[in-house]
Amino acid sequence: MDLAYIPSPSSGVIDLGPIPLRGYAFCIIIGVFVAVWYGGRRWVARGGQVGTVADIAVWAVPFGLIGGRLYHVITDYQLYFSDGENWVDAFKIWQGGLGIWGAIALGAVGAWIACRRRGIPLPAYADALAPGIAFAQAIGRWGNWFNQELFGKATDVPWALKIDADPGTATLAGTYHPTFLYESLWCLGVALLVIWADRRFNLGHGRVFALYVAAYTVGRFWIEYLRVDEAHEVLGLRLNNWTAIVVFLAAVAYFVLSARRNPGRELVVEPAAVVGPVEGPIDGADDGADDDAPKAAQSAGSVSTVKKPREPQKSGRDGEAPRDGEAHDGTPRDGEAEAGEAAGAEASNKT
Numbered sequence: 001m002d003l004a005y006i007p008s009p010s011s012g013v014i015d016l017g018p019i020p021l022r023g024y025a026f027c028i029i030i031g032v033f034v035a036v037w038y039g040g041r042r043w044v045a046r047g048g049q050v051g052t053v054a055d056i057a058v059w060a061v062p063f064g065l066i067g068g069r070l071y072h073v074i075t076d077y078q079l080y081f082s083d084g085e086n087w088v089d090a091f092k093i094w095q096g097g098l099g100i101w102g103a104i105a106l107g108a109v110g111a112w113i114a115c116r117r118r119g120i121p122l123p124a125y126a127d128a129l130a131p132g133i134a135f136a137q138a139i140g141r142w143g144n145w146f147n148q149e150l151f152g153k154a155t156d157v158p159w160a161l162k163i164d165a166d167p168g169t170a171t172l173a174g175t176y177h178p179t180f181l182y183e184s185l186w187c188l189g190v191a192l193l194v195i196w197a198d199r200r201f202n203l204g205h206g207r208v209f210a211l212y213v214a215a216y217t218v219g220r221f222w223i224e225y226l227r228v229d230e231a232h233e234v235l236g237l238r239l240n241n242w243t244a245i246v247v248f249l250a251a252v253a254y255f256v257l258s259a260r261r262n263p264g265r266e267l268v269v270e271p272a273a274v275v276g277p278v279e280g281p282i283d284g285a286d287d288g289a290d291d292d293a294p295k296a297a298q299s300a301g302s303v304s305t306v307k308k309p310r311e312p313q314k315s316g317r318d319g320e321a322p323r324d325g326e327a328h329d330g331t332p333r334d335g336e337a338e339a340g341e342a343a344g345a346e347a348s349n350k351t
Contacts, residue, residue: 004158005175012146022094023146031136032061039129046128048270052118056125059114060107067106071099075232075239096147100137100220101243104213123206123258124269127198130212134191137216141187144180152177152226177226186219204265205258213251217244 014021040053073080073090076097080090089095108126115122144150151161153176160175194212197203203211221244232239268274 005160005162006178006181007162008148008164009146010164012148024096024143025094027140027143027146028098031139032057034139035129035132035136038132038135042128042132043125043269046124046266046269047273048120048128049273052120052270053125053128056111056114056118056120059110061110063110064103064107065093065098067109068098068100068103069093070106071102072097075099076230078230096144096149098140101240101247104133119271120269121266123209124204124266126206127204127208128269130209131191131194131198134187134194134212134216138184138187138191141180141184145178150179150227150229152179152182152223153228176228179223179226182226183219183223186223187216190215190219202265205262207255207258210251210255210258214248214255217248217251220244221248 009023012023014023036054036057039057040050043053044050069090079085080087108122111125112122115125145161148163148166151163154174155177156175157177159178159181161178161181162175163171163173165171165173190212193215194208197211198208221241224238224241224244227238234242
């Protein structure tokens with residue numbers, strides 16, 4: 001008899017009157033909200049504009065959901081296209097089944113399109129969003145708890161997850177490793193690691209995102225070993241294990257190459273946030289200064305100044321510099337004029 005375990009919900013749907021609230025979809029939505037909210041704060045702290053992260057997310061999130069579902073359906077096609085299965089179920093995303101690999105890959109395509117339209121470097125945007133994505137994954141994994149899916153091997157540890165019998169998947173009632181919980185806690189740790197490393201080492205040019213990817217894949221690799229759900233295997237390893245290895249190596253390679261080619265952090269992450277029409281005199285320039293001159297950059301340590309143009313020198317004759325004793329308009333200076341008048345008076349007295 002198990003004295004302690006984590007209970008599973010009897011149903012993955014909570015009825016709010018006539019509106020069914022599905023636990024899986026609810027966790028995904030909350031995760032997206034947290035990622036956009038926290039990513040927006042980091043973006044503004046880096047010198048970007050308020051609302052930019054949310055605007056780009058309008059492109060990235062739909063692309064990510066489509067990519068995540070496509071990866072799941074392609075890698076687990078037998079669940080939808082085998083004999084006796086209904087291919088329409090491939091569109092029932094609320095029943096679970098989003099591959100993080102496809103979600104990140106196609107979500108990045110959507111973000112790239114939106115960033116390109118705004119003239120924003122995608123690596124800077126990815127860096128701002130990286131820890132928020134890890135937080136979103138930590139929240140989203142609880143959707144698997146609502147659906148009683150993606151659990152691990154049978155166990156009797158005190159934190160084991162109680163699963164009901166499911167004749168459709170030949171699952172026996174019992175207690176299993178809560179892999180959803182392991183991955184949720186791992187993602188929280190990844191988010192904190194990324195935040196600390198970003199502050200400690202002043203990472204930039206996509207290296208924050210690369211660190212997130214590398215750290216996540218390490219945890220995903222060992223968690224995959226505990227899962228007992230059906231999956232394709234290659235050379236004795238689950239497909240997601242091989243994906244984790246490839247993605248980990250790619251992330252580490254990018255991190256190293258980026259550090260060599262672009263050390264430090266971007267000075268400007270959103271050009272529109274630091275360049276615009278001048279609204280008043282800058283650095284002592286008067287109202288006649290060029291109204292289209294750029295403002296002084298107020299973020300990322302960038303400084304820009306606008307100097308007042310010099311006035312052209314005047315001379316007594318066109319194209320000639322003023323002679324000694326003459327003002328710029330060709331007339332003698334005040335002191336020298338008085339000396340000339342005194343000399344002329346003395347000369348007339350002598351005559």
